[in-house]
Amino acid sequence: MSPTLAPSVIRTNTVVVGAGQAGLAAAYYLQQRGVDFRLLDAAAAGAAWAGRYESLRLFSPAWVSGLPGRPWPGNPLHYPTRDETTAYLRDYAAHFGFPLDLHQRVTRVGAAPEQAGYEISTDSGRTYLARRVIIATGPYTAPRVPAWAGRLPAATAQLHSRDYRRPSQVPGSGPVGVVGSGNSALQVAADLAATGRPVVVAFDEKTAALPNNQLMWLFLVLTGLLRVPRHTALGRRLSRRPDPVVSGDLAKLRQFSNVTFIGRAEAALPSGAIQGQKGVSPPLEGVVWATGYQPDYGWVDLPVFEPNGAPRHRRGLTEVPGIAFLGLNWLDTRRSALLHGAGPDAKRVVGELLKMP
Template sequence: MLDVVIVGGGQAGLALAWHLRRAGREFAVLDAHARVGDAWRRRWDSLRLFTPNRFNALPGLPFPGDPDAHPTKDDVADYLQAYADRFDLPVRLDSPVSAVRPEPGGGFTVRTPGRTYAARRVVVAAGAFHTPHVPAFADRLAPQVVQVHSSRYRNPAQVPGADVVVVGAGNTGVQIAQELAAAGRRVALSVAAIGPAMPQRWLGRDIFWWFSRLGTMGLGPHSPLGRRIRAANPIIGTDVRALLRQVDRLDRVTGAEGRNVLLADGSARPVDAVVWATGFRPHYPWLEVPVLDGTGAPVHRHGVTDWPGLFFLGLPWQRTRGSAVLGWVGRDAARLGDRLLRGD
């Protein structure tokens, strides 16, 4: 029987694996992808992190390159692969988990297509980006209208036609809208409200230098300032004013009919394509343990569930603002690692 099975071989799972490897524990990291880092490789082509290299390290290995440069998504993927190799972490690739079941005497059975594992404890480090959310009324758009969720968007070539609506204006939505406008599309951005814009650099320093110095990445989800930042969902690094001079601003999309999206103000907008930057919903169909709420989201406190031996890691705002961020997830991993090594 293994001490721990970690479900998910992204940055959270690898950071925790580093602690367990150093302690000589018997464990496995199960990942559904063919290569470490593939979740990053599949994101859109031009994606760069907001955080400069100096803030992107996992425990034990600096992120390579110019400390002030912002890495591409492939740079991150390659770093994660190098990290797993460097520390000889036991990542089992092509191993999607099909079931996590508690055993009557304690511990868990974890099933994959090729193997079944027995473990005293399980850590779900599968991230927060599970099932792309697209409104049900999207089905009422005409077949000629191209629809792409932001998770499957790669570049403007996927979005033919002249008139495009990007639905959702978080950081992903505004970046995709900006890229499509630069590629010559007539872009409209549909959103009820756009969060406050923050520049990538301020007073000669990267904004994450300021976040680090001021301690804002360590804010808890229930602290007064943490609640305000979480609700505001700030836009980082995109000049929103300049963007709104290039694209149309639309009210919230509330429906669809034929080649039109229907807006909350009662108007309609004809479209050739829609990019749904509408986020994700939690999805743990394989987790046969009663630790999810009515929406399918995990019920936990700082990643600790009420079921003995079952934990989560790498969720947004799990403990702090940085809990799901590459360069900060190691702090949560260290705390959980200590708990696991104590046998809690």
């Protein structure tokens, strides 16, 4: 007879780490299959969205942004805001009554001692024992900034777009720089420019720009371009290309008279200026780095990573039985890191995991 487990030890079939869109979609399909599971999050459902900048809007309309089993409420043509996205995810978790354990930051996932399965430890002192673990914390974890960012003087305030919420976070009223060539860089720069202060944008002029309208999304859905698998020849070619930015957002930013584009950032100068391919900024009072993220899975004590720290998987499934990832860029297709792709990826990964003994 097995000894009685202490209250701080919870045994379950599957643990899902992360209650963003990927983790919630996994929870939906686990629930549909009648699997005993726990959904863990360091804060709350949708917390990653709640922590983004206030002016954020989804790049996809509501009709292609819903999770399985619960369409987005309201106008399907609407592009949801940050707060609307957070509310939708929290409502989704509450509607289905998932076994959601909040404020459980996972500190280690490793092999369970002296038994099959895995041991998941949290900073609250809880331990979960599970046969399967789905890691759905997403790709937006550790901010990445250029190595030369440290050359800026201490007087130049610096923050990453992950920590940017509103213009008032950047002190002063003089020039501020935004470095990056993605959609977040354009939205943050426009947010700052709307205050009237000078904004210098270090943006790679070679970045592709596409319209973001209902017709484009209808085209992407009907042609299946968002569903091209990464492991095909076309998928490999597409995955190597940088993501395009929204042409309307780029055009809007160029209309601000207080915005200057200097091309892709190349270096920082001791004066507090940034050298771009097309010009040099004036000394900056602050810089927002919209320069992406890098993997941060130091808490996963399992042999499932490439030398660069990225998860090693095929379509979300790893070589370690019972361990899978969800919500990564190009986990399977272009839509994998979007709300649009959370459901299909979760359905497939959960189905494959449950085939394992």
